[in-house]
Amino acid sequence: MYTAFASPSIQQIDEKIFTNKLLSIQETIEPSIKIAEMQLPSQTGKITISAMFSAQHGSWPFESFAINNLFRVIATYQANHPRMITIKGGTITLEQLNSHINNRQVIRPFQNGYLLSYPLLIEDDAALLLENTSLYLYGHSGTAIINKGLLSIQKTNVESWFDNKPAYVINNTVFRPFIINWGGSRLQIIDSKFAKLGYNAYLVQGITTAINNNQPTKLPIQVEIKNSDFTALSALNLKNAIVSIDNSTINTFQQYGVDLIDSQFNITNNKIQAIKNNSGIRAQGNIQGIIENNAILTVNKSAIEAQQISGNLVIRKNILAKDSRHGVLLTESNANVLIKDNLFTKLTGTAIESNQFSGSAYILDNTIQDIPEYAVSFRNLTKQENAKLVFYNNKITKVSKPILRTIGIGNVSLGHNKLLGSQLYQNLLIGDLLPIQGAILEATQKYDCIVEVNTFSSTKSNINFQACK
Incomplete structure (x- = not known):
C-alpha cells in the first residue's frame, strides 16, 4: 500500500518557458484521424441465397450467430437449414434486392421501405446501398447484416420490427437484430436514423466492428457516421476501427454510447444522453483519439471513461x-491525456477521477462547478514516479470536497487556477500535497506563481515566491 512522503519538494517554474512547453506538448498529443473516401463499386452485384454454417472452414463471419445460439432463432422462422442472402461482386440497393429475390418470406415491401427477414452477408468485393428508404429488420427470424465489404446508409431509417409480438428470449436475453462489420469492411452512415438494434452480448450490441482471428489480414474497419440519430441500441461497439462520428445523437442506450477498443477516433459535435448501465464514451487499449464539442448527459457511470489505455487522447470543449x-474517469492507464476547455457541472461524483495512472495528464482551462466530491482526484495504490499531472488555468467553484487530491503521482505542476466560492473555507489540496498545501497556495493564489512539485523528493524547497509578481 502506498504511503505519502512527508515533505515533497516545490519549485517555481518560469511562466514563459512553461506555457511554450505546454503548447508544444499539446501539438504532440493531437492525433490526426482521417477516413478514406468510400466509393461504391460501379458494377451491379450478384445476389444468392445459400446455407449458413456454424462450425466449418469459412464460417467465421457467423461467429456472432454461433456463440449466441442465434441459429435457434433462425430455425423458428426458416423450416430448413438456416440460409442467408449473399451479395458479391458489386453494388446492390434494397429495391434490386427485393426485385431479384421476389420472395416475401425473405424480403418484401413494408410501410415506407422494406422488411428483411433473412440474415444478409455483404462480401469483401460488394456493397449494399440504402438510400432514401427504410429498412425494417424482422426480430423473430434472426435477421442481421454481416458486413465484410461496404455498407452505405444514407437518408434511411433502420430499425427492428417485432409485429407487436414478444421478442425471442435466449438465456434470459431478448434477441434483437444487429449489424456486425468485420475486418477490412467499411461502414458509412449519413443523415439516417437507427432504433431498437442489438442486445447485451458479445458481437451483437447494435452496431459492432471486430477483426476475426480467421481473417487472413488484420485490416482495420472504417466507420463514418454523420448527421444521424441512434435510439435504443445496446452500444456502438467499435473495435480495431478508424472512426469518425460527427453531429449525431445517441440516446437511451443500454451499455455504452460509444465503446472504442484499440481504435483511432474523432468523436465531435454529438449529443449523448440517457445511457442506462455504463459510460457515455469508453476508450480501451491502444488508441489515438479526439473527443470534442460533445454534450454528454445523464449516464449511469462516467460521461467519458478511459480504461487501460495507451497512446494519445484529447478531451476538449465538451459539456459533461x-x-x-x-465527468472523466481514467483507470489503469499509461497515456498522454489532454483535458482542455471542458465544462464539468452538476455531476454526482468527481469531475475528473483517476485510479492507477502512470502517464501524463494535462488539465487546462476547464470550468468545474457544482460538484459534490472532488474537482480532480488522482489515486495510485503504488507510487508512479514517472506519472505527471499538470493542473493549470482552471476555474473552479462550488466543489464540496477538496479541489485536488493526488496520491502516488510523481510530478505535479499547478498555477493560475481560479478558486471561487465555498471551497475557500476548506482544505483545497489533500493527499501527497497536503504537507505543503500552505506553500502551494501562497505561491499560486497569493503570488500567482506556477509551481512544480516533486512528490517523492526530500530536497528542501527554498523559494522567494514574491518574485512571481
Missing part, C-alpha cells in the same frame, strides 16, 4: 454534466 457519475 447533469446526473452522470464522473
